[in-house]
Amino acid sequence: GESVGLHLPTLSVQEGDNSIINCAYSNSASDYFIWYKQESGKGPQFIIDIRSNMDKRQGQRVTVLLNKTVKHLSLQIAATQPGDSAVYFCAENEGGSYIPTFGRGTSLIVHP
Amino acid sequence: DSGVTQTPKHLITATGQRVTLRCSPRSGDLSVYWYQQSLDQGLQFLIQYYNGEERAKGNILERFSAQQFPDLHSELNLSSLELGDSALYFCASSVDGLNTEAFFGQGTRLTVV
Numbered sequence: 001g002e003s004v005g006l007h008l009p010t011l012s013v014q015e016g017d018n019s020i021i022n023c024a025y026s027n028s029a030s031d032y033f034i035w036y037k038q039e040s041g042k043g044p045q046f047i048i049d050i051r052s053n054m055d056k057r058q059g060q061r062v063t064v065l066l067n068k069t070v071k072h073l074s075l076q077i078a079a080t081q082p083g084d085s086a087v088y089f090c091a092e093n094e095g096g097s098y099i100p101t102f103g104r105g106t107s108l109i110v111h112p
Numbered sequence: 113d114s115g116v117t118q119t120p121k122h123l124i125t126a127t128g129q130r131v132t133l134r135c136s137p138r139s140g141d142l143s144v145y146w147y148q149q150s151l152d153q154g155l156q157f158l159i160q161y162y163n164g165e166e167r168a169k170g171n172i173l174e175r176f177s178a179q180q181f182p183d184l185h186s187e188l189n190l191s192s193l194e195l196g197d198s199a200l201y202f203c204a205s206s207v208d209g210l211n212t213e214a215f216f217g218q219g220t221r222l223t224v225v
Contacts, residue, residue: 036216043114043202043216044155089155099168102155 008087010107019077021106023090028071030092034100035064035075039086047075047088077108085110115139116217118203124223130191133220137184137205143167144186145206145214146178150199161186162209193224 013019025033031052036044050057050064050073057064063076073090087107091100115138125131137144146158148171157170161180172178175193180186190197200221204214 034213041218043116043204043218045114045216046213049213091155099157099160099170101157104154 008105008107010109012109012111013080015080015082015110015112017080019080019084019108019110021075021077021088021108023073023075023103023106025071025073025090025092025101025103027092027094027101028068029094030101031095032093033064033066033073034091034093035062035073036089036091036102037084037086038089038105044089080108080110082110082112084108114215114217116203116205116215118201118217118220120220121218122221122223124225125193127193127195127224129193129224130189131193131222133188133190133201133203133222135186135188135203135205135217137186137203138215141205141207141215142184143206143209143214144180144184145204146172146186146188147202147204147216148199149202149219155202158188160209167209190222195224198222198224 034049035047038044048059048064061078065074087105089105090103093100117136119134143162145160148156158172159178160168164180175191178188200219202219204216206214
């Protein structure tokens with residue numbers, strides 16, 4: 001497959017562990033946040049989103065936490081599986097602008 | 113499969129040339145977004161169309177242009193290509209153009225030699 005980036009932060013975990021991927025965003029006016037997963041050779045895939053009026057949102061095996069005070073977003077993946085190995089991007093968007101800003105991404109490597 | 117189709121998958125061309133990348137959005141989606149992904153810049157938003165009209169512009173060079181046709185497919189035209197234009201170009205689509213749950217295609221890998 002194709003690599004999506006060099007010099008990305010990398011998180012290595014064992015299968016079955018919980019993973020936490022962090023993201024610092026830059027715009028205090030951003031009110032909508034999205035996590036994407038990008039597997040090698042594929043386009044980004046929507047995982048979960050959260051609006052600024054919430055501080056936590058849960059999906060299937062994933063939880064997103066938002067801390068607006070320190071402009072920090074995290075993605076928690078429970079019971080990480082080898083199929084979770086990918087690059088994870090957070091994106092922020094300011095209401096009405098429709099111009100999402102993507103973070104540089106974190107590479108998650110899950111060891112069987 | 114996201115339902116967004118991009119062609120071609122790979123493109124190799126020479127500097128100074130012009131290429132056209134094509135995107136067919138998911139059925140029912142009115143909005144199309146174009147992104148550029150390079151190794152050193154990450155995912156950069158280029159431009160968005162909604163129902164045939166340009167809605168938002170990001171870091172798109174003047175040498176690049178796009179349009180969305182009445183059947184909602186979109187084309188990204190890249191001209192006077194430079195080596196630095198080599199990248200993955202992604203198209204995404206969403207129902208309402210509000211960037212909620214946009215679905216990405218598999219991308220076009222452009223290599224300029």
